[in-house]
Amino acid sequence: xxxxxxxPIGVTGxxxxxxxxxxxxxxxxxxxxxxxxxxxxxxxxxxxxxxxxEANVQAIASPVTIAGDIHGQLYDLLELLRVGGPLPDTQxxxxxxxxxRGFFSVETFLLLVALKVRWPDRVTLIRGNHESxxxxxxxxxxxxxxxxxxxxxxxxxxAEVFDYLSLAALVDGKAFCVHGGLSPSVATVDQxxxxxxxxxxPHDGAMCDLLWSDPEEVDGWSLSxxxxxxxxxxxxxxxxxHANGVELIxxxxxxxxxxxxxxxxxxxxxxxSAPNYCYRCGNVxxxxxxxxxxxxxxxxxxxxPQETRSxxxxxxxxxYFL
Numbered sequence: 276x277x278x279x280x281x282x283p284i285g286v287t288g289x290x291x292x293x294x295x296x297x298x299x300x301x302x303x304x305x306x307x308x309x310x311x312x313x314x315x316x317x318x319x320x321x322x323x324x325x326x327x328x329e330a331n332v333q334a335i336a337s338p339v340t341i342a343g344d345i346h347g348q349l350y351d352l353l354e355l356l357r358v359g360g361p362l363p364d365t366q367x368x369x370x371x372x373x374x375x376r377g378f379f380s381v382e383t384f385l386l387l388v389a390l391k392v393r394w395p396d397r398v399t400l401i402r403g404n405h406e407s408x409x410x411x412x413x414x415x416x417x418x419x420x421x422x423x424x425x426x427x428x429x430x431x432x433x434a435e436v437f438d439y440l441s442l443a444a445l446v447d448g449k450a451f452c453v454h455g456g457l458s459p460s461v462a463t464v465d466q467x468x469x470x471x472x473x474x475x476x477p478h479d480g481a482m483c484d485l486l487w488s489d490p491e492e493v494d495g496w497s498l499s500x501x502x503x504x505x506x507x508x509x510x511x512x513x514x515x516x517h518a519n520g521v522e523l524i525x526x527x528x529x530x531x532x533x534x535x536x537x538x539x540x541x542x543x544x545x546x547x548s549a550p551n552y553c554y555r556c557g558n559v560x561x562x563x564x565x566x567x568x569x570x571x572x573x574x575x576x577x578x579x580p581q582e583t584r585s586x587x588x589x590x591x592x593x594x595y596f597l
Contacts, residue, residue, distance in 0.1 A: 296314075296317075297318075297389055297392055297393045298393065300314060300318065300385075300389050301386065301389045301390065301393060304382050304385055304386040304389060305353060305386065307349055307350075307379060307382050307585050308382075309381050309382055309385070309423055309424075310385060312424055312428055312429055315385065315429050315432055315433075316428075316432050318385065318388055318389060318392060319388065319432040319433060319435060319436050320432075321392050322388045322391060322392055322436050322439070323435060323436060323439050325391065325392060325395050326391075326400075326436070326439035326440060326441075327439055329439075329441050330441060330468065331441055331442045331443065331467050331468050331469075331470055331472050332441065332442065332443045332444065332445050332464055332467050332468055333399055333401070333441040333443070333444045333445070334444075334445055334448075335366070335368060335399055335444050335445065335446045335447075336446075336447060337446055337447050337565045337566065337567050337568075337569055338366065338564070338565060338566045338567050339366045339367070339368050339399075339446055339564075339565050340359045340360065340365050340366065340367050340368070340562050340563070340564050340565075341367075341368045341370065341452060341525055341546060341562065341563040341564075341565065342355060342359070342367065342368070342369045342370065342527075342546065342548040342562050342563075343370050343372075343526075343527030343528075343545070343546035343547045343548040343549075343560075343561075344370075344371070344372035344403065344527045344528065344530075344547055344548060344549050345369070345372065345373050345377075345383055345387075345548060345549055346372055346373075346374070346375055346376045346377045346380075346405070346549045346552065346553075347373070347374055347375060347376060347377025347378060347379050347380030347383050347384075347415070347416070347419075348377040348378075348379070348383065348549050348550075348552075348554075348578075349377070349378075349379035349382045349383045349386070350379075350578075350579040350583055350584045351548075351549060351550050351551075351560065351578055351579050352383055352386065352387075353579060353583075354550075354576060354577075354578070354579040354583075355548055355560070355562060355576065358562065358574060358576045359562050359564075359574070362390060362393075362394050362397055362398065363394045363397045365397075366397045366398075367390075367397065367398050367399070368399045368401070368444055368446075368452060369387060369398075369399070369400050369401070370401055370403065370452055370453070370454050370525070370526065370527040370546065371400075371401050371402050371403020371404070371405070371406060371440075371454035371486070371527060371528075372403035372404065372405045372406070372454065372527060372528070373387055373400070373403070373405070373406065374405055374406070374411060374415075374416040374433075375405045375410065375411060375414035375415045375416050376414055376415055376552075376553055377415075377549070377553075377554075378419075378554075380415060380416045380419050381416075381419055381420060381423055381429065384416075384433055385433075387400060388400075388433075388436060399441070399444055400440055400441070401440055401441045401442060401443060401444055401452065401453070401454060402437060402440035402441065402442055402454060402472075402476075402486060403454040403455075403486060403527065403528070404454065404455060404476065404486040404487050404503070404528070406437040406440060406476075407437065407475060407476045408434050408437075408475055409475070409476075410476075411430070411434070416430065416433075417430050420433070438472070438473045438474060438475070439472075439473060440472075441472070442467055442470065442472050442482065442485050442486075443464075443467055443485060445464065445521075446565055446569070447565075447569055448520060448521075449520070449521060449522045449523065449569055450521070450522065450523045450524075450525055450565060450569065451464070451515075451516075451519065451521045451523070451524050451525070452524075452525045452526070453485050453486075453524070453525075453526050454485070454486050454526060454527055454528055455484070455485055455486045455487045455488045455489065455504055455526060455527075455528045456484070456485070456487075456488035456489055456490055456504070456505075456507055456524075456526055456528070457484070457485075457488055457505075457507045457511050457512065457515055457524075458480075458481045458484030458485055458488060458504075458505070459484070459496050459505060459507075459511075460480060460481040460484065461481050461484070461485070461515075462514070462515070462518055463518055463519055464519050466481065467481070467485065470482050478503065479503070483503055483504060484504045484505060486504070486528075487499065487501055487503040487504025487528075488504035488505045488506070488507055489501070489504065489505075489506055489507075489528065489529055490506070490507055490508070490512070490526075490538050490539070490543055490545070491506040491507070491508060492508060492509075493506050493507070493508040494508055494510070495507075495508055495510055495511060496508075496511060508539075509538075509539040509540075509542075512524060512538075512539045512542050512543050513539070513542070516542055522542075522569070523541075523542065523543070523544065523571065524542060524543040524544070525543075525544050525546060525563055526543070526544075526545055526546070527545065527546055527547065527548070528545070529545050529547070530547055530552055530556065530558060531545050531546075531547040531558070531561075532556075532557075532558040532559070533558075533559065533561075533575070534546075534547055534548075534550075534558070534559045534560050534561030534573070534575045534576075535547065535561040535563065535573050535575075544563065544571075546561055546562065546563050546573075547560055547561065548560045548561065548562060550576065550577055550578040550579075551577075551578040559575050559576065559577055560575070560576055560577075560578075561573050561574060561575045561576070562574050562576070
């Protein structure tokens with residue numbers, strides 16, 4: 276049966292066959308119930324089959340709703356989807372950092388992957404710096420997978436999906452969307468298209484910079500205190516926009532207490548979509564809507580109400596929390 280944004284994708288899993296499997300998994304993950312290991316393997320395999328055909332810079336037609344970092348905050352992702360509007364009526368672009376730090380990275384990432392598999396033309400996922408084997412072994416996702424499944428297999432299946440995620444997206448050729456920011460090695464979008472993305476995130480170079488860099492009030496380029504990527508100022512933004520016919524750069528990667536932050540005469544915006552980050556920062560979150568005329572609007576939302584959340588079992592707070 277056809278749906279907006281394409282037909283259901285058939286996945287054969289335990290219990291049923293056809294596209295209905297993915298629907299069952301989506302509802303299960305929304306209830307914060309993790310899938311069986313064999314189901315995760317099937318889902319991730321199907322996701323890779325879809326993602327392998329997507330470009331490094333995925334072309335998207337407006338209108339679209341754009342989200343920043345999620346960081347394993349499942350119930351706040353559900354709140355985002357409630358505020359943003361239901362799939363497939365609403366088209367979504369998620370700009371990376373789906374995992375780490377939150378309590379529910381497994382369910383969060385697999386829900387987004389399942390939504391991608393269910394509506395591949397209505398959901399775009401691009402890679403963040405936390406979609407990395409090295410980073411997830413430090414900031415929580417690896418430990419969560421081992422704790423919930425008793426081994427690292429699910430982490431490996433998910434890490435294989437990381438390698439296939441696009442590096443950026445271009446909305447109507449006018450809005451350039453990326454997790455981190457610009458790179459001194461990248462003057463044109465075509466240079467991003469030439470990158471071999473199917474690998475672990477390198478420690479330096481163009482791919483690293485796109486996932487790690489930050490805008491700042493600096494002249495040109497500066498070393499980043501993160502130890503990866505660069506700080507970039509108004510002039511690199513102006514030059515990149517001019518060279519590529521871009522009117523807006525949308526990115527995530529940095530906590531913004533107000534949910535979003537415009538810079539450089541509104542040529543760049545940071546969108547942050549994890550409210551009350553790490554369950555203690557007290558920030559609000561936001562989504563960016565680009566309508567059919569590419570007019571930008573922002574919707575701020577708060578953390579999901581406490582009564583909608585399940586409480587993880589009590590245990591010492593890991594060191595990667597703030």
